[in-house]
Amino acid sequence: MTHIDPEALVASLRRMQKAAPATGIVYHLERIVQVVDRIFGYSGAGLMFADPDRTLRYLFATDEAGRSLEHAQATVQAGPCVAAYTTDDAVTTYDVRKDDRWPDLAALLHPDVRAVAGVPVRLGGEPVGTLNVYQDTTHDWEESDTEALHAYAHVIEQVIAAAVEAEEKSQLADQLQYALDYRVVIERAIGYLMGKHDLTASQAFTGLRKQARDSRRRVADLAAELLGEQGRGDPDHAI
Template identity: 35%
Template sequence: MVSSENSQPANAIEALERLGRLSLRDLSMEELLQTVADLTKTVMPGHTEVSVSLLVKDSPSTVASTGQLATDLDESQYERGHGPCLHAARTGELTEIGDTRTDSRWPDYMPRAAEHGALSSLSVPLVIDDDEQLAGGLNIYAREPHAFDEDSRTVATRFAPYAAVAAGNLYAYRSAVDRADTLQTALETRGVIDQAKGILMVRHRLTADQAFQVLARMSMKTNRKLRAVADDLVHTGELPLR
């Protein structure tokens, strides 16, 4: 999976707004995941490559990538059964490697990353579906040590909910062979989130990204799926308080 993003956004706000304007109904999940990875790459400092990992019942795979470096390092961690991207997905913790040449965690992985030219990395956990044992990570590999500052960490965490929604729906599509109703559920999820965004945009004069972030924050605050939060808003006109 290679990046196809041609026109680069001027900054993170523009990139997030571009994501916010995308219709979840019209894009395939693979296209949305690739767009998240592509746009994340354009706004991160230094020369980075980005991937999205999906962890299904502790079985990992890479579902989007901007380049071979990210894919290779993801797979290196899968082979070993541990590493920063798997740690983020399993624990829900933001996981940063400042310098792969000196970090003492995962000692069999760090030299491999350094040999590939990735001297620092940031893995943002994706909250998808605990019931399905489904998690993930937005992984950013940089060629410079200590590439990430507080601003870049904040930006990365704002991209993560888009990847989480897309990854969750991608899993639903792939499971549709075994559960026929899952495909319809995935289609409905994409539509109801778009509707909820529209309500918030009109009611509170929000941008598309701001509306999505409101839904994402409420999902995390109430420990409910983003789709359920959006559905409540569409059908009751109110966001859930708990």
């Protein structure tokens, strides 16, 4: 039985609160997905989150191919991750490009996206999004694979719940909505960088993220700046 010393925990969290500025739930989620991606060693990982109207949307992916996977599913509202969300269970595919369940996806996917697995991320027992991983080759997913994904999704759930504890729920919802909404600006900035510097989408995406991280700015603000627009939104909200 796990035991926590509440007094010691409060003293340590108080210490952590003293230093740097607040970042936000989306920043935490991105970092978790990046860590999960490194642990698994799959080709990529990502996170989709549901709108208030329960439409699953792209939130974060570790690379360009993963981004295409989430973007494609958000566009057609079908695919393994959408299915994982609607069925509230793990969904896998040996080769998403040839899977009869989602015939419209292949045309929208980066060629590196082949085997895909998605598991629901829940809050209060209800699915609110999905944790997704993909492989650039076909792959027979085993039960141990999805069990591990469920376990990481469970850690993500604790972090979301912790953020809910730490912040007003409305502010948290605003941060997630901001991230969902500002993906459009980020997509446009990637296109701009590709054209200006003759980059691939992947290079532009990675470069944009790195520059934002290095300068501790939100990706969306940097993207808006590149496009000649003013940084928008509340500076306390981070992507």
